[in-house]
Amino acid sequence: MTFELLLKIIANGLFFTPKAVISDVGGVMTMFIYFVNQPRLPNMDAPSRRNQLIRSTSNDIPSNEASSYLYSSATYQKSCTGIFPRVTILMIVVMFIFASFGVQIVGGKLAACNDPTVLSRVCYPFNLPVTQKMFFPQENCTGIFWQKIFVTRLEVYGKNDEEMHPKILVPRVWTNPRNFNFDHVGNAMLALFETLSYKGWNVIRDILYSRQGP
Structure with a gap:
């Protein structure tokens, strides 16, 4: 998530740009969730910290995106079938x-x-x-x-x-x-x-x- 936010800020800007990261409620909530989760990282031991760092950047992995899409589509299909x-x-x-x-x-x-x-x-x-x-x-x-x-x-x-x-x-x-x-x-x-x-x-x-x- 850190790498993803960094790319978004570099590409779109943080404030006062047409597609700024903090330009709507969704962007504010994303930054809030990110900064709330960061204080927990130094208190973890090394293996947990490493896993947390891996999970924080896992959204940028294409395989994870594909599996997330398949799971979401299956959930949508099951919920809409009836x-x-x-x-x-x-x-x-x-x-x-x-x-x-x-x-x-x-x-x-x-x-x-x-x-x-x-x-x-x-x-x-x-x-x-x-x-x-x-x-x-x-x-x-x-x-x-x-x-x-x-x-x-x-x-x-x-x-x-x-x-x-x-x-x-x-x-x-x-x-x-x-x-x-x-x-x-x-x-x-x-x-x-x-x-x-x-x-x-x-x-x-x-x-x-x-x-x-x-």
Whole structure:
């Protein structure tokens, strides 16, 4: 340890240098431990003193570093062997709980018509009995409509003009959002996995806010 500290001080400096030995708490603790152990050295007999000197410089021996690395890696491997499966199981259980909660809150409520002007799925006639409403056809979200064309990172000619903006005829469809839904636990867990990856979470947030409110 003496030789190692001497090399560090010569290479990096003791104080007031960018990488000084005493520049943080770790360096202060290293010097403290070194100077606390030094008074014990003169009180030892010759064999013990020789062993202490050998041990004090043993950190610079490559074989000792290799054995220390192997021991540390084995300790880390043994300590982490049982942790990852338990953490994975815990994460799946927690995600299942939140997925079930999402199904109960917004299950079947995120579907909408691809025509933004259509706000309801079915248009019932006035005074239609409740027993007949379930068999009534979807009159609002049916037929075709003009869908405006947008291209990512491309300036579309006439996009600010209602008449000149490019459009195509598409059928009206009452469907869930394109990449997620909470109709059952499986799809809900997939949506939660996507939010954990920090990709697409803002889409889920915006759709939930627009269709279910804050």
